[in-house]
Amino acid sequence: MLQGASPSISISIFVRLRRFWLQRSKMSRYLCLLTIGLIALFVLVNASSDDAAKKGPKVTDKVWFDITIGDEAVGRVEIGLFGKTVPKTVENFKQLALKPAGEGYKGSKFHRVIKDFMLQGGDFTRGDGTGGNR
Numbered sequence: 001m002l003q004g005a006s007p008s009i010s011i012s013i014f015v016r017l018r019r020f021w022l023q024r025s026k027m028s029r030y031l032c033l034l035t036i037g038l039i040a041l042f043v044l045v046n047a048s049s050d051d052a053a054k055k056g057p058k059v060t061d062k063v064w065f066d067i068t069i070g071d072e073a074v075g076r077v078e079i080g081l082f083g084k085t086v087p088k089t090v091e092n093f094k095q096l097a098l099k100p101a102g103e104g105y106k107g108s109k110f111h112r113v114i115k116d117f118m119l120q121g122g123d124f125t126r127g128d129g130t131g132g133n134r
Contacts, residue, residue, distance in 0.1 A: 057082040061090055063097040065105065096124075 021029065060083030067075050081090040101107030105122060111129045112120035125131030 057085045060084060061094060063094060065097070 024032070059080035061081040062078055063081065064076050064078040066073060067077060081093060083090040096104040097106075098104065099106065102124065105124060108121055108124040109127055110119045110121040111123055111127060112118075120129060123129050123131040125133070
């Protein structure tokens with residue numbers, strides 16, 4: 001029943017809806033039911049996929065980089081790694097993060113900085129973005 005409506009008004013609305021429904025052709029009613037069913041199915045599937053998307057891959061390892069400007073410590077960047085999704089990449093990245101200066105990321109610099117947009121770094125062979133062994 002509609003809240004605040006008298007029973008006779010609710011019955012009147014129901015009677016009108018029923019009359020409207022019965023005046024439609026059989027095909028129109030089937031199409032209407034099919035549409036309602038598809039919308040309901042879409043809502044259910046979308047709701048369950050949102051739950052799966054929220055979970056995502058599990059972080060198995062974490063590495064961090066302490067950032068300095070000159071001799072002043074300005075912060076730390078912590079990176080979560082997805083070892084079950086990309087195990088080889090995680091292992092390679094962890095090794096580079098743990099190696100000493102000159103052999104890994106320790107002591108490397110950001111060679112490209114675009115204010116309010118991005119930092120680019122990780123070139124520990126040349127320090128300017130052109131290094132690497134390939």
